[in-house]
Amino acid sequence: MAVVFDRTKGLTSKIFHYCPGCTHGVIHRLVAEVLEELDVLGKAVGVAPVGCSVFAYDYFNCDMHEAAHGRAPAVATGIKRVHPDSVVFTYQGDGDLASIGTAEIIHAAHRGEKITTIFVNNAIYGMTGGQMAPTTLIGQKATTAPYGRDAEHCGMPLKVSEMLSTIDGAKFVERVSVHNASNIRKTKKAIKKAFEIQLKGEGFGIVEILSTCPTNWGMTPLEGLKWLEENMLPYYPLGNFRTPGEVE
Amino acid sequence: MAKILMKGNEAIGAAAIKAGCNYFFGYPITPQNELPEYMSRELPKVNGCFLQAESEVAAINMVYGAAGAGARVMTSSSSPGMALKQEGISYIAGAELPCVIVNIVRGGPGLGGIQPAQSDYYQATRGGGNGDYRHVVYAPSTLQETVDLVMEAFDVADQYRMPVMIVGDGMTGQMMEPVEFKELKKRELPVKDWITDGTKGEREPNIINSLFIDPQELEDHVNDRLEAKYRIIEEKEVLYEEYNVEDADVVCIAYGTTSRIVKNAIAECEAEGLKVGLIRPITLWPFPHKVFDKITDKTKGLLTVEMSTGQMIDDVKIAIAGRKPVYFHGRTGGMIPNPNDIVNEIKKIAGGEK
Numbered sequence: 001m002a003v004v005f006d007r008t009k010g011l012t013s014k015i016f017h018y019c020p021g022c023t024h025g026v027i028h029r030l031v032a033e034v035l036e037e038l039d040v041l042g043k044a045v046g047v048a049p050v051g052c053s054v055f056a057y058d059y060f061n062c063d064m065h066e067a068a069h070g071r072a073p074a075v076a077t078g079i080k081r082v083h084p085d086s087v088v089f090t091y092q093g094d095g096d097l098a099s100i101g102t103a104e105i106i107h108a109a110h111r112g113e114k115i116t117t118i119f120v121n122n123a124i125y126g127m128t129g130g131q132m133a134p135t136t137l138i139g140q141k142a143t144t145a146p147y148g149r150d151a152e153h154c155g156m157p158l159k160v161s162e163m164l165s166t167i168d169g170a171k172f173v174e175r176v177s178v179h180n181a182s183n184i185r186k187t188k189k190a191i192k193k194a195f196e197i198q199l200k201g202e203g204f205g206i207v208e209i210l211s212t213c214p215t216n217w218g219m220t221p222l223e224g225l226k227w228l229e230e231n232m233l234p235y236y237p238l239g240n241f242r243t244p245g246e247v248e
Numbered sequence: 249m250a251k252i253l254m255k256g257n258e259a260i261g262a263a264a265i266k267a268g269c270n271y272f273f274g275y276p277i278t279p280q281n282e283l284p285e286y287m288s289r290e291l292p293k294v295n296g297c298f299l300q301a302e303s304e305v306a307a308i309n310m311v312y313g314a315a316g317a318g319a320r321v322m323t324s325s326s327s328p329g330m331a332l333k334q335e336g337i338s339y340i341a342g343a344e345l346p347c348v349i350v351n352i353v354r355g356g357p358g359l360g361g362i363q364p365a366q367s368d369y370y371q372a373t374r375g376g377g378n379g380d381y382r383h384v385v386y387a388p389s390t391l392q393e394t395v396d397l398v399m400e401a402f403d404v405a406d407q408y409r410m411p412v413m414i415v416g417d418g419m420t421g422q423m424m425e426p427v428e429f430k431e432l433k434k435r436e437l438p439v440k441d442w443i444t445d446g447t448k449g450e451r452e453p454n455i456i457n458s459l460f461i462d463p464q465e466l467e468d469h470v471n472d473r474l475e476a477k478y479r480i481i482e483e484k485e486v487l488y489e490e491y492n493v494e495d496a497d498v499v500c501i502a503y504g505t506t507s508r509i510v511k512n513a514i515a516e517c518e519a520e521g522l523k524v525g526l527i528r529p530i531t532l533w534p535f536p537h538k539v540f541d542k543i544t545d546k547t548k549g550l551l552t553v554e555m556s557t558g559q560m561i562d563d564v565k566i567a568i569a570g571r572k573p574v575y576f577h578g579r580t581g582g583m584i585p586n587p588n589d590i591v592n593e594i595k596k597i598a599g600g601e602k
Contacts, residue, residue: 041447041449042450043448045446057455062447062453063453065456065457066455066457067313071306071312074310074312077306077310077313078312078315078317078319079313079317079444081299082297082314083317086317086446104305107302111299
């Protein structure tokens with residue numbers, strides 16, 4: 001019988017620990033497929049965050065380094081400066097990147113570190129049990145925002161891609177989503193582009209991926225995908241913010 | 249090789265480069281700035297990389313990445329900055345990576361001051377970061393000893409796969425002394441087959457990690473890997489200087505630049521007929537406990553002298569285990585102990601006034 005679909009070589013055979021309906025699994029596969037298609041698994045070094053994807057080091061089939069919370073871009077900087085020919089990426093959630101790690105991501109972008117950041121934005125702290133993130137939407141309930149996020153009390157949700165696109169060193173910034181098949185395909189294209197930019201030595205690249213957290217949103221997986229489309233897309237518009245060539 | 253006159257902070261940088269350190273990540277803070285400045289000037293000449301990080305937190309995490317990638321790598325700071333680095337030091341210790349960290353200590357707590365101090369002894373030896381970990385801490389007293397130990401530190405870090413800290417103070421960093429860069433006694437260093445330099449399709453992926461979610465796995469990691477290594481280091485890597493410890497009237501304990509002041513005080517006491525000993529820990533961890541066994545019944549008491557309100561004195565009390573009274577003399581906040589005050593303290597102990 002012909003094999004029509006198989007696991008990408010970019011992933012190990014370890015079973016994901018993610019909740020049912022969580023889109024981390026889809027995003028892992030897209031990143032892994034891109035690494036395989038670009039034939040860079042042998043020179044790839046991934047940096048895992050703290051958060052739901054903390055065990056990413058067990059899933060990607062390449063050298064991996066588990067960083068402290070928010071510090072992945074700094075760790076990736078150290079690796080890339082030692083091995084400039086390696087393909088270095090960070091995989092970070094919104095608590096990791098948009099809260100505790102804002103200094104590290106801004107300055108990695110600012111220095112134009114030749115690394116690729118996969119930023120998974122699901123508008124909540126997943127692993128710790130559904131606390132408010134900088135990206136939590138106005139009115140969205142979280143365990144530390146039980147009455148819903150109030151802008152007067154804790155500000156508006158942080159738009160990371162818009163913010164980073166003001167930085168010269170950030171050569172590729174694109175926001176995508178994985179709430180349906182066509183957007184999953186666009187997500188893969190953006191991830192591939194971000195890695196190609198690293199391979200060309202053009203500078204820092206980040207792909208912000210809107211993602212669901214059915215468990216902590218208190219929804220079924222399908223409700224989660226619909227909620228993302230109806231609530232996150234209006235506030236976090238999809239699209240490319242920066243591409244080399246347009247930068248100068 | 250001829251001796252050259254160098255400033256402490258620059259001598260540390262030169263020693264590091266001679267030891268094969270090609271990567272340095274740092275952040276400005278007084279009184280250690282000449283060290284990153286020196287590295288920014290000299291590392292490009294050896295195809296190395298100096299990078300000024302956005303914070304001490306980022307700097308130590310860049311060290312974490314570079315160490316995992318197999319480099320000989322260094323960072324430096326001073327007390328408040330060293331407090332920020334503790335997160336990364338804990339991860340580096342947990343993930344068992346080699347690196348060298350320099351703390352040119354200034355007064356605290358908080359922003360404190362910028363003058364020499366020894367008030368980071370607890371931070372250096374008790375693990376300022378979280379968890380059950382240790383790292384070697386060298387406390388040189390002269391610039392010659394500083395460059396020797398900096399060079400040795402990279403080998404020790406590689407041999408045991410752990411961070412090694414050099415503790416100086418504002419005086420070590422700022423003063424000038426003649427130094428000579430000597431060939432080190434070669435240690436047998438393990439091959440770095442665990443680094444993240446890409447599998448090249450030729451091996452299984454390497455993973456740098458300090459997370460062990462299963463409690464039994466974590467206990468095994470701490471006991472079988474870390475603690476086992478620490479016991480070997482306590483056995484093999486203790487360094488200290490001793491002088492007239494047996495049958496002394498009083499034995500002084502001091503490290504770093506303070507020990508030089510204490511030596512002057514001891515010479516003055518000897519001129520007056522007193523027999524005064526000195527124990528100078530060169531490794532603050534592992535602490536030289538065993539040499540305290542040489543202290544005899546004839547000794548009236550021990551005097552610990554520090555530029556702090558008394559931190560190393562805890563280790564001195566553990567080492568002497570209640571056999572002799574332990575007294576303390578210290579200045580803090582950047583104030584330097586005066587030899588005459590130390591002489592008076594020694595005389596009081598010898599004369600039974602204390």
